[in-house]
Amino acid sequence: MIDTVFASPQARARLNNGPLGSYLATLTTDLHVLGYAVDTIRRNVRSSDAFFRWLLQQGLSVADASEATITRYVASLGRLPDSKRLRGRLPSAAVGLRPVVKLLRLYGAVAPEAQAATTEAGKWLDSFAQHLKCVIGCTTGTRQTYLRYARHLMESRFALTRADWQGLSVEDVADFVRRETEKLTPSHCRLPATATRAFLRFLVFKGEIHSGLLGAIPPIREWKHASLPLHLSDEELTRLIAVSEEPSATRYRNRAILLLLVRLGLRANEVVNLRLDDIDWVQGRVLVQAGKTHRERSLPLARDVGEALVEYLKHERPKRNDRYLFLGTRAPLRPLKNSSAITPIVTRLLKRANISRPHMGAHVLRHTAATKMLCAGAPFKQIADVLGHQSLRSTTIYAKLNLQMLARVALPWPGGALC
Numbered sequence: 001m002i003d004t005v006f007a008s009p010q011a012r013a014r015l016n017n018g019p020l021g022s023y024l025a026t027l028t029t030d031l032h033v034l035g036y037a038v039d040t041i042r043r044n045v046r047s048s049d050a051f052f053r054w055l056l057q058q059g060l061s062v063a064d065a066s067e068a069t070i071t072r073y074v075a076s077l078g079r080l081p082d083s084k085r086l087r088g089r090l091p092s093a094a095v096g097l098r099p100v101v102k103l104l105r106l107y108g109a110v111a112p113e114a115q116a117a118t119t120e121a122g123k124w125l126d127s128f129a130q131h132l133k134c135v136i137g138c139t140t141g142t143r144q145t146y147l148r149y150a151r152h153l154m155e156s157r158f159a160l161t162r163a164d165w166q167g168l169s170v171e172d173v174a175d176f177v178r179r180e181t182e183k184l185t186p187s188h189c190r191l192p193a194t195a196t197r198a199f200l201r202f203l204v205f206k207g208e209i210h211s212g213l214l215g216a217i218p219p220i221r222e223w224k225h226a227s228l229p230l231h232l233s234d235e236e237l238t239r240l241i242a243v244s245e246e247p248s249a250t251r252y253r254n255r256a257i258l259l260l261l262v263r264l265g266l267r268a269n270e271v272v273n274l275r276l277d278d279i280d281w282v283q284g285r286v287l288v289q290a291g292k293t294h295r296e297r298s299l300p301l302a303r304d305v306g307e308a309l310v311e312y313l314k315h316e317r318p319k320r321n322d323r324y325l326f327l328g329t330r331a332p333l334r335p336l337k338n339s340s341a342i343t344p345i346v347t348r349l350l351k352r353a354n355i356s357r358p359h360m361g362a363h364v365l366r367h368t369a370a371t372k373m374l375c376a377g378a379p380f381k382q383i384a385d386v387l388g389h390q391s392l393r394s395t396t397i398y399a400k401l402n403l404q405m406l407a408r409v410a411l412p413w414p415g416g417a418l419c
Helices: 009-016 021-033 038-057 067-077 097-107 120-136 140-158 170-182 191-205 211-216 234-243 251-264 268-272 303-315 339-352 363-375 380-387 392-401 403-409
Strands: 285-288 297-300
Touching (some): 009 021, 009 038, 021 038, 021 097, 038 097, 067 097, 120 140, 140 191, 170 191, 191 211, 234 251, 234 339, 251 268, 251 303, 251 339, 251 363, 363 380
Antiparallel strands (some): 285 297
């Protein structure tokens, strides 16, 4: 691989005689495996060679490379004038250092990054995260949400310094929940109260506050059946699937994700967490791992979904040993990070199909799948099993969308027909 990246014998000789010489062949190969283009590998290796030569000039060694030394080196290079950037732009010698240093750290050539001293706030958040995972059993997404609100509460009350839980008052909690609720739409306004209540229960569990403080959280009214679930009409769905077939660099991946959402009603995080081993090609089934409801479920693999997955695996998925089904398209080629990676994909497809909704995310397609099943005559229990609902109460919101069924049970208008 090194001969492909550096065709010039003089360039190879110079690099081999530099601080990265013994790692050069392995570095170029690993960067290629991670999905970096040849030009990018060449730039990253050259800039890293210059960085490590600078380290030696400072009386340091390769093992001393760290975030702090990278910052010092980049600052020493200065910035180039750029009319589009107020502070200017970084020179090419400052680009691509961190991927190389990360690999060298894996090889043991660079010392592990020293962990920053944990603040008291950080210790509380770490302890809360462990409590949510091991005691409560919350999923990763729920833990991240609850931790975000816990951090916000500590920032607003203690500025992330020493936490004086005995000084936390009813007014502090109520004001915090009200401020956070005002930022959200009606459908999400209960989230701050739920997350804050979970954090306060944790503090009660640790003996830091009195349980009576839980009553400080104001009740947030949410009328579950006050609105209709957002969904697509048959005509809109046809347009959306059609635009997913248009040529693009990620056509096969995006089409496979779209069909999983709209045919099987998967949640975005369930799509992200799918693995190659979850697809049973012989039985024609998809195993959805336990997530929000802590229960796994096996769903039939629709023909068009299976064909879309095959096209993605054959033509577009990078040749990686990673067992996650869907991978990113930019180096380093890794699995999609979380459910937020799905939203931009769906949003772009909806816009290309000229479809507009107040919320242009993946959940619109899940609602569409549920609505189509209900209108086709599927019983609520079957829909709940497909969607992974723990309670039928979560499924009954779709009853309002089956107009034919509602028409059969509607009472006559008092006083006769309207004029």
